[in-house]
Amino acid sequence: MTGVSFMLPFVVAGGLSIALSFVFGINAAEQEGSLAAALMQIGGNSAFALMVPILAGYIAFSIADRPGIAPGMIGGMLASSIGAGFLGGIIAGFLAGYITQWLKKTIKLPENLQGLMPILILPFLASLIVGLLMIYLIGPPVEGIMNGLESWLQGMTDANAVLLGLILGAMMAFDMGGPVNKAAYTFGVGLLGSEIYGPMAAIMAAGMTPPLGLALATVLFKNRFTRQEIEAGKPAWFMGISFITEGAIPFAAADPIRVIPSIMTGSAITGALSMLFGVGLRAPHGGIFVLPIPNVVTNLGFYALAIIAGTIVTAFMLRILKPKLEE
Structure with missing residues (x-):
């Protein structure tokens, strides 16, 4: 998931710029020349674009190194322009990477022309192939899938919303910043551009509860943790409120059989409650620090309740599953 790691700074910078534009009102960015419009241009029209x-570019880079970047980014740009969204971008990235690799192994040039391969031949041919595939073969069906997904999300019943929140929440806690976590996060971020804010709220809340629940457990149930773990619980508070799910990793690494089910349960409940309460979040990162920004979160009180509930459930799951340590 190299692509997600490289994408994240753009998501954070763009998302927080958009969030700041909402300080002036939900529709303030429609006023040309205003600061809100400038912030929206920075975040929505530039960083998010x-x-x-x-x-896509850095997925391709992870497969084919530098020659894969150009075809990957071009494929990703095409995915955006034809409406295939983040799903199309992921497909374009893998296509670009593997096509570039295949071309590299297939094309044989004389020794004196080898220097042209990484800067001319591979990027050009791979971009051409990926671009044509995206426009004529892959783009239209993926666009249809994305449109169908958006329609389903916009018309979700409460039961469907709760189920989605449950799944996304569990995914956020499963590997704490790993591929499954990033897949859920990327899903939520991809929907922000379609003005669907519920999944992002569930995802961020569910990503906060693992460190928070563990931190709470080290306070309430000290006899379940080593001295080192109790000390690790102190910074976990800050990592939790900052939406740094990785704060749970030291605990999960030490006792994965008990910790991972506990944090998945708490996060799943948080995600489900967030969706049930109809919470929406317009910022893709920032933890509790974006919550005071006006118009960024809908149903803020219920959002806080969902996070608190998941934190408590996580702590008590740890109380149940983890045995007392011998004195």
Whole structure:
């Protein structure tokens, strides 16, 4: 998931710029020349516009090294322009990477022309192939899938919303910043551009509860943790409120059989409650620090309740599953 790691700074910078534009009102960015419009241009029209191309480009880079970047980014840009979204970008990234690798192994040039391969031949041919595939073969069906997904999300019943929140929440806690976590996060971020904010709220809340629940457990149930783990619980508070799910990793690494089910349960409940309460979040990162920004979160009180509930459930799951340590 190299692409997600490179995409994340664009998501954070763009998302927080958009969030700041909402300080002036939900529709303030429609006023040309205003500061809100400038912030929206920075975040929505620039940083977010680069999101899918960066994702695709660096997926390709992880497969084919530098020659894969150009075809990957071009494929990602095409995915955005034809409406295939982040799903199309992921496909474009893998296509670009493997096509570039295949071309590299297939094309044989004389020794004196080898220097042209990484800067001319591979990027050009791979971009051509990926571009044509995206426009004529892959783009239209993926666009249909994305449109169908958006329609389903917009018309979700409460039961469907809760189920989605449950799944996304569990995914966020499963590997704490790993591929499954990033897949859920990328899904939520991809929907922000379609003005669907519920999944992003569930995802961020569910990503906060693992460190928070563990931190709470080290306070309430000290006899379940080593002295080192109790000390690790102190910074976990800050990592939790900052939406740094990786704060749970030291605990999960020490006792994965008990910790991972506990944090998955708490995060799943948080995600489900967030969706049930109809919470929406317009910022893709920032933890509790974006919550005071006006108009960024809908149903803020219920959002806080969902996070608190998941934190408590996580702590008590740890109380149940983890045995007392011998004195």
